[in-house]
Amino acid sequence: MRKILILSLGFALSLGAQAKDYHRTADTTTVVCRLSADGMLRPLKPSYMKGALVASPWTDNWFVQAAGGTTVFLGKPLGCNDLFGRMKPAFSVSIGKWFTPSVGGRLNYGGMQFNDCNNSSQDYQYLRADFMWNVLGNLYKDDVHTLARWSVIPYVGVGMLHNKVNAHKPFAISYGIQGQYHLSPRIAVTAEIGNMTTMQDFDGYGKAHRLGDHLLSASLGLSVRIGKTGWKRVIDARPYIAQNEWLSAYASSLSDSNSRYHAQHDRDCQTLEQLRKILAIEGLLDKYGHLFSDDAASSVTNGYPRNDYSGLNSLRARMRDKYGNGQKTKVMESASCTEEYGNAEGEPEDDYLSLIHSGKACIGAPIYFFFELGTDRLLNRSQLVNLDEVARIAKKYGLKVKVIGAADSATGSEAINDNLSRSRARFIAEELMKRGMENGTISQIFDGGIDDYSPNEANRHTRILLYL
Structure with missing residues (x-):
């Protein structure tokens, strides 16, 4: 009887192991084809049909x-x-x-x-x-x-x-x-x-x-x-056909997502408008109205990073506080601006504000655009994002822009550096006009060759100053 029980138990265990192994084999033979977005967006290397x-x-x-x-x-x-x-x-x-x-x-x-x-x-x-x-x-x-x-x-x-x-x-x-x-x-x-x-x-x-x-x-x-x-x-065309079909489906999904985001944006705008009305009814619009300003909205809707112009942001705060509680924010002065019109260090903040209003001092720190050696090509094309912001702010607040071109005096002759500083300033001015600024609001200055900065590569620039 004991032998019969042992044989029966062994037979049952073997059936369980076979069943378990059967399911494992069935699972491992299942092939799931997943198309990688990273791989499908890259150019394909050609493969060849055999024979x-x-x-x-x-x-x-x-x-x-x-x-x-x-x-x-x-x-x-x-x-x-x-x-x-x-x-x-x-x-x-x-x-x-x-x-x-x-x-x-x-x-x-x-x-x-x-x-x-x-x-x-x-x-x-x-x-x-x-x-x-x-x-x-x-x-x-x-x-x-x-x-x-x-x-x-x-x-x-x-x-x-x-x-x-x-x-x-x-x-x-x-x-x-x-x-x-x-x-x-x-x-x-x-x-x-x-x-x-x-x-x-x-x-x-x-x-x-x-x-x-x-x-x-x-x-x-x-x-x-x-x-x-x-x-x-x-060349085997099947990978290219598969990539084209995938890209078509991917573009369609992006279009659908864009439509959903657009609809969501419209709903958000309607919600914000209703909130504005509620704040106006409750008498809280003056306190929270800055949340509905164009600056707050653009920081959400714009698809590129924002530059933080400390002087200009401080000026905005002062102008808003003029009609608020009267408290003023300390202005961070720019050595580069005062360099153009003398040293303003130690002057009262009201004097700096009056200098800005009088046009004798620029707003905040200059924005620098650096160029490749001996050319008017930007060292990094991503700097054009700064031009987008400068043009937007200048047009919105009616600001004037001074563009100052410079070259590195350590390389090239005086005549070459003069022409190079002109072409660099002209390049930035033309880019601003492409972004909607009028020629009359832009002035160009040419420094020629300079050695004001270290290392020498820092002298190959064009800087922008904003004025009221």
């Missing part, structure tokens, strides 16, 4: 061949000579092209002499076009940069023979096989066995307009490839 090659352009993969050998004429009537008695020398030259690694064509010219049925020598020549098929051409598809060492090329073609003795020019059908051994990517040794079948009266004997005469040939020669050789693989 597919692009057809050769018209200018590529040409070859010329020259061969010499022997010809044996077998006609009707046959005559009484043996095979070796019928052998005569022959030559051939051809030019052709491979359209793919397997398919090609050539134009072949050759001839010399043959023995007719009466064992008399006759001169002949031929011109024919052959279609060629390399049965080992698929070896190229594994590595397009390595030429296959051997080629086995059956061919078939049509052409015309010319017997110089009797002036017969009958139609002929050619067929045979050629073998090649490549000594290099361009040079190959060729061995060819072929036949041309033509009309029975080619040698002057036999019936006309009936096939029956044959010119058997065997030859050895060389084949030389000219022009560009090799083959291009076919």
Whole structure:
């Protein structure tokens, strides 16, 4: 009984393990395809289809061949000579092209002499076009940069023979096989066995307009490839199709998200308007009205970072407090501004405010834009964000802008630095006008070469000063 219980328990445990292993295997074979946004937004590297090659352009993969050998004429009537008695020398030259690694064509010219049925020598020549098929051409598809060492090329073609003795020019059908051994990517040794079948009266004997005469040939020669050789693989378009479909879906999802955010923004604006009305009814609009100002709204809606102009922000606080509780915020003076109009350090804050109102001092600290050596190209294009803010504030409050260009006196001549400071100032002024500022509100000053800052690269700048 104990043995039966032990065997039953072991059998039950084995079934549980098998069931557990079955579920694990089923889970691991589940493949979930996840397209990475980071990967799909990057340019794809081309992948190639296995076993597919692009057809050769018209200018590529040409070859010329020259061969010499022997010809044996077998006609009707046959005559009484043996095979070796019928052998005569022959030559051939051809030019052709491979359209793919397997398919090609050539134009072949050759001839010399043959023995007719009466064992008399006759001169002949031929011109024919052959279609060629390399049965080992698929070896190229594994590595397009390595030429296959051997080629086995059956061919078939049509052409015309010319017997110089009797002036017969009958139609002929050619067929045979050629073998090649490549000594290099361009040079190959060729061995060819072929036949041309033509009309029975080619040698002057036999019936006309009936096939029956044959010119058997065997030859050895060389084949030389000219022009560009090799083959291009076919790029697999499936990854690009998948990426295009993904990008289309991604753009559609972004458009949907943008529509939702736009609707949410409209609802938020309506809510803020209702809150404004409630504050006005409760008499709290003066205390909390600054939360509804354009500055507060723009800090939320603008898609670029805000610069903190301490002097200008302090001036705004003063102007708001003029109608509020009368408390004033201490003004942070700018050494760069006072540098233009003398040192204002230690002066009462009311004097600084009066200087700003009188136009004798700038508002806050200057904004600097740094340039590459010897050019009017910004060292960092992200500085253009500062121009967006400067133009917006200047237009909103009717401020005037002074643009001062400078160059590094440690490099370049005086004339070069003068021109460079002009072009740098002009660049910033033009960028401000592109952002809606009028030319009359912008003044340009050219410092030429300076050595006021360290390191020397800091002197290659244009600075902007804001004035009432």
